[in-house]
Amino acid sequence: MIIESGEKNNKSGTAANSNASGKKLRFSMAGNLEKTSLYKYIIALILLLLSIGSLFYTNYLVDKLEEREQREVTLYAEGLRYVINSQPGENFNVVMQVLQDAVNFYQIPAIYVDQNGFPQEIKNIDFPENASPQLKEEIINQHLTKMKEEHPAIPVEITGIGVGYIYYSNSFLLTQLRLYPFISLFVMLFIGYLAYLAFSSARKAEQNRVWVGLAKETAHQLGTPLSSLMAWVEYFRSDPAIDSSIAEEIEKDVIRLEMITTRFSNIGSIPTMKDESVAAVVTNFIHYLERRVSSKVKFHISNELAIGQKVSMNKNLFEWVIENICKNAVDAMAGIGEIHIILQSPPQTNQILIDITDTGKGMSKAAASKIFAPGFSTKKRGWGLGLTLAKRIIENYHHGKLFVKSSEPGKGTTFRIVLNRNKNE
Template structure:
């Protein structure tokens, strides 16, 4: 009589050296990002200090120039007082002309208003050509109104309780100097932004080359043992002494490994996207996944999409994203909890949202900002690559978005996948 071999479910465990290497890789990636963040903050701090220094120095120059221009206008007022209160003499006119030339040198716009509140003298005010007297008077009054708001007037004592006033505004040079630091900072920020874009583009290109090489090498390395495993499956089937269910279970795992190999081999290549019924794919895959994680984790799918709603997808890669997010959720819950998957189409947005919410421990805002960084993981044996690859698959290949919608410590986390919806006719 042929004895029936007991059922078993193969379990694969990482070798301690592999675990150590994964931890080293994760730490290396995390350290790289931490160093880049340090340099980014250091450069930002240097730019901030330079900006503060530039603004402070320019402010001092502006203050000194304002004081100098005020002294020049006061000297101009003194010249007017001297001329108005002295008997006519050619020398007085020479003195007044010298003072007026000094004000003209700094190009300080000024208007003299006499005791009757009439603006009968002005300097450094330009007018359009072929202007009528009425239009000229209107321009003078507008300039005078602006000057009254800009500086307090400088009195001109005319004697016999008569007083005139000189109103003035900043010279064009002073105005330029006042706004120059902001222009300078804008140019620096623009150049810095361009440099940041160039650096980020180069960094992403370098990272992509690393991911592509790692993924394709992994797929290549998996190919040989997979072929051997398939041969062993056929051998087990041909041996009547071995329970056929053993071969079936091994074959399921081999098929699973082949699918993983296909996923890795697709990284770096332009994937083929097809119009797929996204709600059906999600429901079927969640049903498949539920049977392969802890029995204490309950899955639920809430589909609010129209039955005919489709999305351009690469099924293998998209399922990989769902798997990575759900497995992270299972780990966050310690193998006990609930995972709720909601599919909806927001009105007037031509998008499909897939929210995956768990009842795990949640995460801090600091971790929310780093959760997609390569090498970042809260697990001791994690590579810190799953969510990074998931984000790249959604954003680079499907032109969608993957982000943390919300998270609350002790209550759980919600990830959102946003994809472009195909038009329903």
């Protein structure tokens, strides 16, 4: 009795240690994910602040340069007015030359039109070589139309004749500066996107290495007790006092454990894919599973697929996905409820849909958005890896989709698996 009590204490202590280590790993992974998300937000915020700062500062410089160009054109207009209105014998050519040089220096396109609307002075507008007078006139009119839209005309009063006007556009330098903040913003966003891809790729690679190592170590640890269990099965079969059906059921579980061990040992390797009947795989596995969960959980399968409908899959891995979803459903229902499985293939599509619905406690939208994240779990026990691996199996190996179709607190949850049907069917 003392030995038996000691064994129980030892088992309970081992279970407690296992749960504690599981919690530590889960919390560690969740903590790492939170830190990673925090770093991403910080980097994104820094890039955003740099972009906004660059945008505002560049706009400030653009506004100042635009004001300066306007002053230069205004001075040019004043100089032109003085020259036109000057008395014979007065010479303003030196002043006018200085003002023209200022306009030319900033490369400000400008056109002076007289009181009749005919262009008289044209500055910093390029014409094609050997352009005809008609082509030059078309180019001037195009620039005039653009200039009238960009800036108000600057009047040039001519004594006794009327009023002329100077129209102008922004210089090439000013146009470049207006575009610069948007180009800078695009470059920063692009750099941020590349950094995000590199960061995510490195994080996924690290997670994959952890999962592969954990899986292979688990497979290795399961090897020894499995060998012992097989020996016990043979012993039970050889003892006529023991019901043979017990040994058969134990053997089924041992075979199941061996298959799980094979799954873990093959993680990280490319799985072998075969054409399998979806309905047969799901139905057979559900029949196996329902005898190993609470008898108060009722399974209902509705098969709307064509007879023998097949997809390319790895049977062992696909059953693992179904097992993870169903066991999560059983936990969500606290061992009492119903699980409905619907298999269908909508017309005019090349897809097979598998909906797994439970009558459990459901979850919030926030929880549903994180349910596939490594280390996230709504249960007190577990490492929060089951659904993460299930999603990877469906998306990476079967090129399908796994997501929460719907969930409502107090009413239940529906997971949907989307597979691609064989093209030759």
